[in-house]
Amino acid sequence: MKRHFRELSVACALGVLLLLLALFAPNFFDAQPLLSRLTAAAPKLVLACGVALVIISRQIDISIGSLFAVCTTCAGLVAAAKLPLPVAILASLGVGALGGALNGLLVAGLKLQSIVVTLATMVTMRYALLLSQQGVLINLPPGAQWFGLPMTAGQFTVCGIALALLVLLAFGTKHLAAGRFIYAVGSDSEAARLAGIRPQLTTFWVFVFMGALCGLAAVMNMVQSPQADPNGGRGLELEAIAAAVVGGVAVSGGRGNLWGVLAGLLLLACISPALTYAGVKPYWEKAIQGAIILLAVVADGVRNRKKRN
Amino acid sequence: MNTDKRGFKSILLRHETILVLLLIAEVLYFNAAGRRFGTLDNGFNIVRHSVEIGLLALVMTPIILTGGIDLSVGSMLGLCAVLFGKLWRDAGLPPWLAGICTLVIGAACGGVNAALITRLRLPPLIVTLGTMSLFRGLAEAITQGTDAFTNFPPSFLFLGTGRVAGLPTQAWILLFVIVAVWLLVHRTTFGRSFRAIGFAPEGARYAGIPVERRIAFAYVLAGVIAAAAALTYTARFGTAKADAGFGYELFAITAVVLGGTSIFGGVGSVHGTLLGVAAIAVLSNGLSRVPAIMNTASELSGMLTGALLLLALAGGLLPKLFAARAKQSASSAAAK
Amino acid sequence: MRALKGVSFDLHGGEVHALLGENGAGKSTLIKVITGAHQPDGGTIEIGGQPVRHLTPAAAHKLGVACIYQQPALFPDLTVAENIALRLEPASPTRRVDWPTRRERAAKLLHQIGADISPDAEVRALSMPEQQLVEIACALGAGARIVIMDEPTASLTQKEQHLLFAVVKDLRASGVGVIYITHRLEEISQLADRVTVLRDGESVGTSAVSEMNEASLIKLMVGREVSQIYPPAESEPGSRVLALKNLGCVAGGVREVNLEVRAGEVVGLSGLVGAGRTELARILFGITPADAGEIFLNGEPVTISSPQEAVAHGIAYVPEDRRRHGVILEMPIAANMTMAIHPRIFPGAWLRFGAEQQLALDFIRDLGVKAYGPEAPGNSLSGGNQQKVSLARWLATKPKLLILDEPTQGVDVGAKSEIHKIIRQLAKAGLGVLMISSDLPEILGMSDRIAVMRGGTITAMLSGKSDAHDVMAAALGQTK
Structure with a gap:
């Protein structure tokens, strides 16, 4: 109980928010708009889970927004070339993994700081994409949208993929040795080395996995519209990191839980509709998100300080 | 010469030499291939366009020297620009008074970062990530997302478009800040302290350096200068909007790291940062003057900047590798 | 500077062998040699009667050498059960984690050493002595034949000390050889079977504890001529x-x-x-x-x-x-x-x-x-x-x-x-x-x-x- 205090408090905050919405704005829970909201949030959940793993291993990745756009473009181009959709999906995953491997190589192989490495790859990839695509939207063949399913079924599929991934990852980080290695490396990489774990290798694979998740999120996002947008994904890295941090993933590494990340993401995602219903102008959304991030960080800081004393 | 530097003379010299050579190569190439690149007007143009990034990069240098980082400078610029507009238009303050108030607001924004980092001992990366979102969000909230402040009096716009003694007005501000920050970093005990903290925060504490106060100073200074950059930005474009300076923090950090300042702290110089800013500014301007690639110049320059940063990062590693190897062979020789 | 010059040291199964010496006498270097962290540049090491060459930390671990340092090398963010498990389980990433077994094993090991620590407790919430007990549980779980304890009682309370002594005696009874480093002479007579004194990187004597008293031990530890000449005091103390x-x-x-x-x-x-x-x-x-x-x-x-x-x-x-x-x-x-x-x-x-x-x-x-x-x-x-x-x-x-x-x-x-x-x-x-x-x-x-x-x-x-x-x-x- 005590161990999950942080996650539970976020879940409680989310519960209160949902309760208030239910009381004052019951039509928030109307099926179709709610499903649309969840579908829009699903790719972000995938990214947030990935970045949570990165932060747990005591690294950071701010290139995921750019990588997301690169993957979207690749998948879009492949799909537009009339190749079957699975090929497009594979292309997206592959390119994502490749981009992640580049980050991982620089961070784990050359032992550079992940913040500057991913800053550099973020800028490079974004502008390379702009250069090659000129920001032109890619028209997708009709079979691509919603995986060729009716819209509602497609929305369920997208949400289902995100949920399945979350369950899988939550299970993996808890019950698979590889998942525990991530926590071990983030908690104390020297102790991990003594226990026979290879910290650099673990870090490398975490970045590769993060990249592949970018590819997955890109596909999940692309199928929601008739066109693939090579300009997308701006600021996604911040949303994902915010969800992870609010959800209780400690930036000092080694701590965090993917269910907490889900709670954090939903909390942040519910703010803007809640504001709308409360009559607050939606322009406050970003400020409130920032304040919530700071609140979460400060809460962790104060807690750590108390523990030290 | 500067005492702080001689120890790393070889590394820095090499790094800065490479940057100077790069800069010369850029100028020569664009002068030959570009249209109206090598004119005085274009020179002023480059300066005008790089003042804000330059200012932010200059104050980012001390922060990175202490081993920290500030991702919120771009957002501070945006918030300050909007508040300046608000103070002038809605509160009816004259531009000069509104400007002074804006600088105070910038200091307060930097103070928020400083307080969270030094009082609660939170990592700068995540603190400034949060304030980056907060400050930008506040700017959006104040302008309701769409409101833009325009029609500033010509006396204020002069700051961004006029000339004083033949140079663009804001060039004088940049020059003043360059000299001030250079003196701060290279000629005062503050610079010493920043380096000492970057190399060994505990060691600096044991030497009686007021570590927290020095770190706080660096972040507050960044706030003040971000506010100054907000003023030149607003004066240059003639409007203050919530998206002012969006993404500038990335260019500022890129320029600093490109200029040879180590992200681990301790090593670096203000002139290196200036060279980094110049390399980026000339590249971006020059590409837009080459007819063949004129249309894609901004994308190309952004990509090349990122690639340069990657190269600088990997290149910064080389001296370390050599040093480690030399040390290894020395110790193995000693063992024998 | 040589930290160790000539050390002869032997350890039998089922004995507690105390290692005694001033600060800087070479005890920690000796430990590092035995655990494979440092390579000796002369002499031989035998473990279980077999001569060992090129001892690495991994090889030492395999041969059953475990060391409990004063500063435990644990994962502060993970639970006790997991800390123990990560040391004992093979480092293959695809393995399924069996939490009930992990918890049971941890509980059993902790019970065995009489430590009142929950397997689900986070290590960062434990006190330093409790963390040491977790380290001991790790060593026990690894089936170590040689357990080295580096001043384990330095930060323990009286009660925890008694607990620890009981654990050490248990280890001895089960045939484990314990190298016990301490500064507390009374512990030696309570716990150890034999004692070796190190001085200036050399072993100056090994004998059964029953043959030594505290005075003779102190004499062995410091028994050296002051070889250096120190400048004389010239000043009268003032205010x-x-x-x-x-x-x-x-x-x-x-x-x-x-x-x-x-x-x-x-x-x-x-x-x-x-x-x-x-x-x-x-x-x-x-x-x-x-x-x-x-x-x-x-x-x-x-x-x-x-x-x-x-x-x-x-x-x-x-x-x-x-x-x-x-x-x-x-x-x-x-x-x-x-x-x-x-x-x-x-x-x-x-x-x-x-x-x-x-x-x-x-x-x-x-x-x-x-x-x-x-x-x-x-x-x-x-x-x-x-x-x-x-x-x-x-x-x-x-x-x-x-x-x-x-x-x-x-x-x-x-x-x-x-x-x-x-x-x-x-x-x-x-x-x-x-x-x-x-x-x-x-x-x-x-x-x-x-x-x-x-x-x-x-x-x-x-x-x-x-x-x-x-x-x-x-x-x-x-x-x-």
Whole structure:
């Protein structure tokens, strides 16, 4: 109980928010708009889970927004070339993994700081994409949208993929040795080395996995519209990191839980509709998100300080 | 010469030499291939366009020297620009008074970062990530997302478009800040302290350096200068909007790291940062003057900047590798 | 410098073999050789009757060598059960984690050593002794044949000590050989079967505990002629520079310290590692401020809550960890020397390179620092010269009280005697010097008076004419 205090408090905050919405704005829970909201949030959940793993291993990745756009473009181009959709999906995953491997190589192989490495790859990839695509939207063949399913079924599929991934990852980080290695490396990489774990290798694979998740999120996002947008994904890295941090993933590494990340993401995602219903102008959304991030960080800081004393 | 530097003379010299050579190569190439690149007007143009990034990069240098980082400078610029507009238009303050108030607001924004980092001992990366979102969000909230402040009096716009003694007005501000920050970093005990903290925060504490106060100073200074950059930005474009300076923090950090300042702290110089800013500014301007690639110049320059940063990062590693190897062979020789 | 010269040591299954020696006698180096962390450059190691070559940490682990260090190498964010599991389970990433088994195994191991720790507790929430118990559980779970314990009782309470002794006895009964390193003589007679004494990197004797008494052990530990010549005291103690009344600090583990240091005298502060000497220095220097008692400087009561205040009061502290705290290795020695006197030498915060250069050159000459110049970075100097730079930084503050923490640790013989001469001159010039040292001859040779700490407080004040036996006995808690 005590161990999950942080996650539970976020879940409680989310519960209160949902309760208030239910009381004052019951039509928030109307099926179709709610499903649309969840579908829009699903790719972000995938990214947030990935970045949570990165932060747990005591690294950071701010290139995921750019990588997301690169993957979207690749998948879009492949799909537009009339190749079957699975090929497009594979292309997206592959390119994502490749981009992640580049980050991982620089961070784990050359032992550079992940913040500057991913800053550099973020800028490079974004502008390379702009250069090659000129920001032109890619028209997708009709079979691509919603995986060729009716819209509602497609929305369920997208949400289902995100949920399945979350369950899988939550299970993996808890019950698979590889998942525990991530926590071990983030908690104390020297102790991990003594226990026979290879910290650099673990870090490398975490970045590769993060990249592949970018590819997955890109596909999940692309199928929601008739066109693939090579300009997308701006600021996604911040949303994902915010969800992870609010959800209780400690930036000092080694701590965090993917269910907490889900709670954090939903909390942040519910703010803007809640504001709308409360009559607050939606322009406050970003400020409130920032304040919530700071609140979460400060809460962790104060807690750590108390523990030290 | 500067005492702080001689120890790393070889590394820095090499790094800065490479940057100077790069800069010369850029100028020569664009002068030959570009249209109206090598004119005085274009020179002023480059300066005008790089003042804000330059200012932010200059104050980012001390922060990175202490081993920290500030991702919120771009957002501070945006918030300050909007508040300046608000103070002038809605509160009816004259531009000069509104400007002074804006600088105070910038200091307060930097103070928020400083307080969270030094009082609660939170990592700068995540603190400034949060304030980056907060400050930008506040700017959006104040302008309701769409409101833009325009029609500033010509006396204020002069700051961004006029000339004083033949140079663009804001060039004088940049020059003043360059000299001030250079003196701060290279000629005062503050610079010493920043380096000492970057190399060994505990060691600096044991030497009686007021570590927290020095770190706080660096972040507050960044706030003040971000506010100054907000003023030149607003004066240059003639409007203050919530998206002012969006993404500038990335260019500022890129320029600093490109200029040879180590992200681990301790090593670096203000002139290196200036060279980094110049390399980026000339590249971006020059590409837009080459007819063949004129249309894609901004994308190309952004990509090349990122690639340069990657190269600088990997290149910064080389001296370390050599040093480690030399040390290894020395110790193995000693063992024998 | 060689840490180990000639050590013969043997361990039988089912025995507790105590390893005894002063600080720096070579115990930790010996451990590192046995655990494979260091390679010996001569001699042989046999484990289980088999000669072992090229012992690595992994190989030692396989052969059943486990070591419990004073600072446990655990994962602070993970549970006890997981910490134990990560050590014992194979490091293959695709394996399924079996939490019930992990928890059961941890509970069983913890129960076996009688530790009242929940397997689900997070390690960061555990106290240091509890963390040590977790380490012991790891060793037990790994089925170690050789268990090395490095001063396991240093931070334990009485109750925890009894628990630990029971665990050690259990281990012995199950046929495990235990190497037990301690500074507490009474533990040896309670626990050990045999004892080996190390001195200056050599084993000077192994015998059954029943054949030894505490007096003979102390004699073996210190039985060395003071080979070095120390500069004689030339000054008469003057006025009282520092007086402490019942000084304490919970966080530093220091309590009820009473001490006086006079101008012109060198007070040696002796005691074993962990007795609270460095912690006392950190209180006086404002790094971990005192929360009880009073500090008087030149008769005036003062509070010291930061290093800046300490410097302003005329206190200087040359720290023990030269490389992390004493000198900023990447910076030039001139910058290092002026670092504590920024306000004085650089009025208005402007650097004055001329003045700095001059000051550095003066100190380089006066202290005989061997460096290619004031611009040489700290890491281009040898240990002894780094120490002189650290000393110069604090002399530059013109202090009234100079606290030296292990001033000659890791310093070669020549530099050592130079530093001793400097300390003497400083005392002669009227400074009060408080010198922490684990080097017994140094304490005896340099001190006008000797304060001995044990368990966070000063337990004995001896005259400078005392002999090694008296000091060691006081440090070990023996009353005559």
